[in-house]
Structure formats: structure tokens, C-alpha cells
Amino acid sequence: MNLQTGFSKLTKVEAHPEVLEIYRYDFSFIPKILSGFVKKPLLVVQPSKVEDLIRILEICERFELSIVPRGSATSAYGGCVPLKENCVVVDFKRMSNFEFRDDCVVAESGAIWMEIEREANRLGKALRIYPTSALVSTVGGWIAQGGHGVGSLRYGGIENNLEWIEVVDFKGLRVVKGSELRRYIGAFGTTGLIARACIKLRENREIKARAIDCKFSDAILMVEGAYHANFKDSKLMQMEGYQTQDTLMLCSENIESNELGAEIWTKRLTPLRSASKGKRIFSEVVLPYERAVDFYENAKRVADGIEAIFSRDCVVFLASFTTGCREMLKSLKFVKIAEKFGGNVYATGMLFSHKSSKELRDFKRKVDPKGLLNPKKLEPNVFSRIIRTLRIFL
Numbered sequence: 001m002n003l004q005t006g007f008s009k010l011t012k013v014e015a016h017p018e019v020l021e022i023y024r025y026d027f028s029f030i031p032k033i034l035s036g037f038v039k040k041p042l043l044v045v046q047p048s049k050v051e052d053l054i055r056i057l058e059i060c061e062r063f064e065l066s067i068v069p070r071g072s073a074t075s076a077y078g079g080c081v082p083l084k085e086n087c088v089v090v091d092f093k094r095m096s097n098f099e100f101r102d103d104c105v106v107a108e109s110g111a112i113w114m115e116i117e118r119e120a121n122r123l124g125k126a127l128r129i130y131p132t133s134a135l136v137s138t139v140g141g142w143i144a145q146g147g148h149g150v151g152s153l154r155y156g157g158i159e160n161n162l163e164w165i166e167v168v169d170f171k172g173l174r175v176v177k178g179s180e181l182r183r184y185i186g187a188f189g190t191t192g193l194i195a196r197a198c199i200k201l202r203e204n205r206e207i208k209a210r211a212i213d214c215k216f217s218d219a220i221l222m223v224e225g226a227y228h229a230n231f232k233d234s235k236l237m238q239m240e241g242y243q244t245q246d247t248l249m250l251c252s253e254n255i256e257s258n259e260l261g262a263e264i265w266t267k268r269l270t271p272l273r274s275a276s277k278g279k280r281i282f283s284e285v286v287l288p289y290e291r292a293v294d295f296y297e298n299a300k301r302v303a304d305g306i307e308a309i310f311s312r313d314c315v316v317f318l319a320s321f322t323t324g325c326r327e328m329l330k331s332l333k334f335v336k337i338a339e340k341f342g343g344n345v346y347a348t349g350m351l352f353s354h355k356s357s358k359e360l361r362d363f364k365r366k367v368d369p370k371g372l373l374n375p376k377k378l379e380p381n382v383f384s385r386i387i388r389t390l391r392i393f394l
């Protein structure tokens, strides 16, 4: 069987060199000197249904080709770029249908979060949580990266908001729910391709937002009971064009909104506007509530600006740095300080693959003995080795 015709029987295939070049990038910052370690894929396939995914894995297994799943490439951890030659990128953009069932939506992996939200709103429903990249990012991409977003203060992370997911691996299609979900959430597609997800919804009641000038140590005491809350320090607020102090944005159905709160809430889906002030690196860590204030007081000296997103059981901190070697070290220092206070880097991906859990690696060996599913994303690779070495100088 010829490889390209084998694929093209069932799905759209891209093989033009200029198109393939695009698939070497995602939102992560890779210094030019290291960009050669990211490979151009052999082919890009765009399946349109679950049966296509099953067939793609069959062909890849037969020809020993690695498989790199890709949503909208907004993750900044290098998860969807190929690190090995002879790889096939599975681009989910044509699997984007969704349908509503009672208090859930069943969505294919390539569905865009905000498109689901708009349709849900028409039915009087709303997503419980979504990432601030929701205008472009996909269902499968966010589940595979794992995370917290708007609404996570009340509803928790993505793992708390799924009824089930359907996953395709070399044995075919399986439905995954309950504690088994953790083998796929945050696994960066290394243990299976997510085909569909059943996502929980809430009643669509209007959310109002109030901005409050306050220190982080006061902000953390005010968030209980809200739908969503985030805090931006004065440096970040100024970078984003506001003339103001450290600010907590508190969002809920029964809150009295004010002008600044309403403006920040309206702009919640155009985040990282500070990026427009030049190229920036972002470092994200997650801390338990009880250590968050101590962490913040120690970490704020390192970053150009910090945002904290309050989730149900943890606080996610996002720090911004200009690009450059010293700044890159500072962004790693930010992670090191988090670890000192019992925190962790937010996600692993290609850059922090050395921090993936043993449980996940053991499971991968079982379902993917040839190591074809998104290789070098759970085990150390050149990027994660450099990051690990740099830590010695911090």
C-alpha cells in the first residue's frame, strides 16, 4: 500500500512542504538555535470521523510512523510539534461537530470552545468552564493539555467537567470516564487520540464582574463563592493599558458590577495583551491555596507581571517575561520558587516532559509499546534536558 493513497482514501492529506513547515510551530517560544530539533512532519492528515482515526492509527502502526495530534496549536508547551522524523500530524480541524443532550454537550475534538458556548447560550445553557483561548482553541487540545479556565473557581478543572471522553488507540475506540480520565487529561495525546467528549453545562445566568483594588493577600480571602476570579498585579495592569493598582476581578451572578470590572470581563478572551509590548515568555505554575500568598510574595520580584487565576482547589499563576536568555532563566526561577512552596509547573508537554508522572509513563508503555503516540513528550528530550540543566544555575 502506498502511504499517501492509503491515507487519502479516508481523509484530507496535506503534503506541500510549505504547509508542512507551519506544523513545526505552536505557541511556545523556541530559541532559533534549537529550532532544528523540531522536525517537519512527513504528512498532515485531517480526519473527519472516528473511523478515520482508527484507520490512521492502523496505517501508522503498520509503517511505524509516529503520530502527533494537533488542535489549534495555542498551547505554549510544544505539545503538538513533532520531535521525530517520519511523523504524521493528525489535525482535528475537520472533526468539529457537536450536539446538545440534556445538561451536556457531546463535541468532537476539533470543536472550538467559543462556538459551543454561543450555541449553548441560544438554548439557555452555558459552558461551566472554558480557557481564555476559547475563541480558537479546541475541545481535544484543552483536555489533552489539561487545565483551569474561566469558571474553574466554582467548577474546578477540566477533569471535573467531563462525563466521558472517547479515545482511539491501537486497539480501537474506548469510552473513558471517572478516575481513568487522568490517563488522558494532561497527557498531551501520548496515550491516545481524543475523538469526542461529553462536557457538562450550566444554566446560562448572566455573570457580572467587579474590579477591586487590593493586595493579593486580601484578594485570596474574597473569592469564595464566586463563579470566577482573577488577580493582576499593577505591573501587568499597566502593561495591559490600565492606570491602576493590583486588582482583583470578582465575577458572579449576584455581584454589583463596576466599569473597570465590566471592561476586564469583556476582554477576558483577548488575554496576554501585554504580548503586544514585544515578544514575551510566559511561565505558569499551580499552587495549593495555603501556600499561595507566600509564593506570591517571593515570586513577584522575579516577574515583569503576575496574574493569578483562582480555581476550586488551587491557584494558577501566570508570569510574563520579555524574551532573552536572562529572562528565560527568570521564568525557570519562577517555577523553582513554586516548587519550593509545594507547587508545580502548570503542564508538562515538550518543555517539562521530565516532570511527567511515572503512572502516566507506565500506562503509555502498556497502550503504546512501540512509542508511536506523540513521542518524546513524556520522556526527557533535548528541550527538557536543557531546562533541567539550566535549573542548576538558578
Ligand SMILES: Cc1cc2nc3c(=O)[nH]c(=O)nc-3n(C[C@H](O)[C@H](O)[C@H](O)COP(=O)(O)OP(=O)(O)OC[C@H]3O[C@@H](n4cnc5c(N)ncnc54)[C@H](O)[C@@H]3O)c2cc1C
Residues within 6 Å of the ligand: 026, 027, 068, 069, 070, 071, 072, 073, 074, 075, 076, 078, 079, 080, 081, 092, 109, 110, 130, 131, 132, 133, 136, 137, 138, 139, 140, 141, 142, 143, 144, 145, 146, 147, 148, 149, 150, 188, 189, 190, 192, 193, 194, 195, 271, 272, 349, 374
Ligand atoms: C491567549 C491564550 C490564552 C490561554 N488561556 C488558557 C486558559 O485559560 N487555561 C488553560 O488551561 N490554557 C490556556 N491557554 C493554553 C491553551 O490555549 C489551551 O491549553 C488550549 O485549550 C489548547 O488547545 P489547542 O486546540 O490549541 O491545542 P493544541 O495546542 O493544538 O494541543 C495541545 C496538546 O494537546 C494535544 N492534542 C490536541 N488535540 C488532541 C486530541 N484530539 N487528542 C489527543 N491529544 C490532542 C497536542 O498534541 C498537544 O500536545 C491559553 C493559550 C493562549 C495562547
